[in-house]
Amino acid sequence: MGSASQWARDTFGDLAGELADIIPACLVRAHERARSGQEGVHTQTLEAYGHGLHAVQYEELAAGLEGFGETLSLKGRKVVVVRGHPIYPLRYAKKNVPVTEARLRKGTGFRAELIRRYGPPPMQPAFDLDWGDLEESEAQPDLDLLPEETRLVLVAYACSLEQGVMRIEWGSAELRSQDRRLLWHQHEPLTPGT
Secondary structure, eight states, X not given: OOOOOHHHHHHHGGGHHHHXXXXXXXXXXXXXXXXXHHHHHTOSSSHHHHHHHHHHHHHHHHHHTTTSSEEEEETXXXXXXXXXXXXXXXXXXXXXXXXXXXXXXXXXXXHHHHHHHHSOOOSSOOXXXXXXXXXXXXXXXXXXXXXXXXXXXXXXXXXXXXXXXXXXXXXXXEEOXXXXXXXXXXXXXXXXXX
């Protein structure tokens, strides 16, 4: 079992070391499955890889983390909640760049609302000019399945068909509205296993 940081031990207790070993192995298996799918369809584009990776990342994490917590279906994807912390994967890049460059494609939708609602409170709250709700947010009923005190743990990773899983980090981040960037309050590397 791997060593775990103080943040990981504070977050997951005695499970931290096991989780730090299991999560990278799950993402490596997800990449291998997606690569196999891409090779199987022989397309010139990487659609099969990208869509496959998106789907299997949840499946592999749910299988690897079975027994560590409660598994919920959020937007049709299995997400495991360990000690009040949903472990949610996010492929943020196709090349080896720091997790501090991570940003979402869209500032709306399920993933954005999940991070806003269950991520850490903003480091610098926005000014409240009382102009009403300028941003329309879509209703995300699956988010109501999570208790209010839930705190999201993002597992952000860089991965490509050619290079595999290059970088994995876990931690907590807020979503900045103006540029869809993740502002990490805490993040630390997980070592990809084989």
